[in-house]
Every structure is written in structure tokens, then in C-alpha cells.
Amino acid sequence: MFPMARIGTSDLDVFPLALGGNVFGWTADEAQSFAVLDAYTAAGGNFVDTADSYSAWAPGNSGGESETLIGKWLASRGNRETVVVATKVHSHPDFKGLRAGNIRAAAEASLRRLGTEYIDLYYTHFDDPQVPVEEIIGALDELVREGKVRQIAASNISPERLSESLLFSQREGLASYVALQQLYNLVERTEYEAAMADVVAAHGLSSVPYSALASGFLTGKYRAGAVVDSPRAGKAGTYLATERGQRVLVALDEVARAHDAEVPTVALAWLAAQPTVAAPIASARTVEQLPALLAVADLKLTSEELDRLSVASA
Secondary structure: OOOOEEOOOOOOEEOOOEEEOOOEOOOEOHHHHHHHHHHHHHOOOOEEEOOOOOOOOOOOOOOOHHHHHHHHHHHHHOOHHHOEEEEEEEEEOOEEOOOHHHHHHHHHHHHHHHOOOOEEEEEEOOOOOOOOHHHHHHHHHHHHHOOOEEEEEEEOOOHHHHHHHHHHHHHHOOOOEEEEEOEOEOOEOHHHHHHHHHHHHHOOOEEOOEOOOHHHHHHOOOOOOOOOOOOOHHHHHHHHOOHHHHHHHHHHHHHHHHHOOOHHHHHHHHHHOOOOEOOOEEOOOOHHHHHHHHHHHOOOOOHHHHHHHHHHOO
């Protein structure tokens, strides 16, 4: 049994890799999504991350497709109590922003799509600076008190607004954020490490980084001369074009060889070893993509290897 990670000051214990649900209903159809979810949980995984807006950007979709598929899967497998489900509010086309009324309406819609009475971890997907933190936290607290949400968290928020929110919760005795989901990986370190990590650590939160593999760049499949058929290839290519990106690939290759491991496993292991990080998020469109992601639970890098990767990505 893999050691579970505790999310901040909450009672949520999760597998050290969160399964990203952004592909469900987008690049993975129902059969593929169910197969990936089955394989993830069969391997010991229990932490599924989605959002009410996934995948409104895809032609023919209107938002909520990922939640709907996850809900159908939970119902068909009868495993709701053993899966930690995280979803988000802010960006569904019909439920934009973080006004109190919108948070409630969006949460009710997510609960219906997920086919559940409660959401384990409910994120504000993006901040809404026009809305006072008092209104946002107040609305989230009501959902917690009603048993519709177990724990709350934030994503894509400034250190200042995060601090303000946490202090308000503490002062008023209301539900408080236990986690932060933000961009963080070997080639995107500055934004988190500059100031946000200090706020997260000071308040006992956990980091649950998204884009843990940098749009696929840290899988190692993007190399000079290689052609990869992926909707994320353009973004990954921008990392490949930099000297820093090349240094990171060399370091990843060296460490992977030393452990007879795959490149994405090493990239995730570096991230999982960083202070405050509980569980990186990575998505898999097919079952075949999963083993390299799941292997992070078994791979422990030495301090020298962690330093080697940190220096290469500096």
C-alpha cells in the first residue's frame, strides 16, 4: 500500500498523484475515461481532479462534460466513498465568477452532474478580484456547513488575496482553504517559489500543482526533430526551444537512467519532493499512459538527484 499524503490541515488523505480529469469528454471518450479511472483506482489511486468548465472549450461541448463522465463512473462502480473528488467553480459558461449566488448555483450543478451529495475538495478555479474575500469565503462556508462540500481550496490566486482570505477565515471562524492548485513544474517554478510557497507553508496548506508535466514537455517525448500529434504540442515546443529546456531534458534523462525509470516519473518525483507539495496532477488519455505517472508513488530521488534537477531548471 502506498503512503498517502494529507491535504493541509484537512482530513483528506490522497494518493501522491492526482488524476486530472480535463481530458474526460474532450480527448478521451466515455469508454477511454472509464478505463483510465478504473486503472488508476485499481493501482491505489483515489484523488480525481476536475472542474465545472471542463471541457467547454472543445467544439460541441458546453462545460461539465468531465464531471458528468466522472459521475457516471462513480455510480456504475459504486465507489463514491473511497474516491476524493475535487472540482472547481468560476469558469463554467453558465456560472461565471465568484459572487455568492453563483458559487451556490455552480456547486448545485456540479453535485447534480457528479451524482453525489458532497464534493470532497471545492476550489475557486480562478480568483474574482471584484468580489470581496468575505463574500467568497462566506458562500463557501455555507456549503461546508450544509455538508455539500467537505473542504475548500483556491487556485490561480495572488499571494495577497490568498493571505487575505486565510486571515478572514481565521478571524471569523469560517471554513478555510486547505490547498492551493497552481502552475508549478520543473520548467515553471518562478511564480510559485517567489512568494506563494511561503504563504502556503505559513498557513499549513498543501500544494496540488497543475500542469505537472508542462503540457507534456516533461514526458520527454518532445525532442528536436520529433513530431508529436497532440493539442498541447505548441506549448511544449516553446520549452524545447530554450537552452533551459534542453538542460532539464538532459538532467531528466540522466536521473531516469540511474533508476531505470521513465522521464515523466522522474519529473513528477522531483515535484512531489518539493516542500508543501502533496500530490501533483497529471492526466492520462489512455491506460497506456498511466504506469509512468503512477510510478511516482514508488520513486524516491536522492538529495543529489533533486539538486541536479533543480540546478538544471534554475
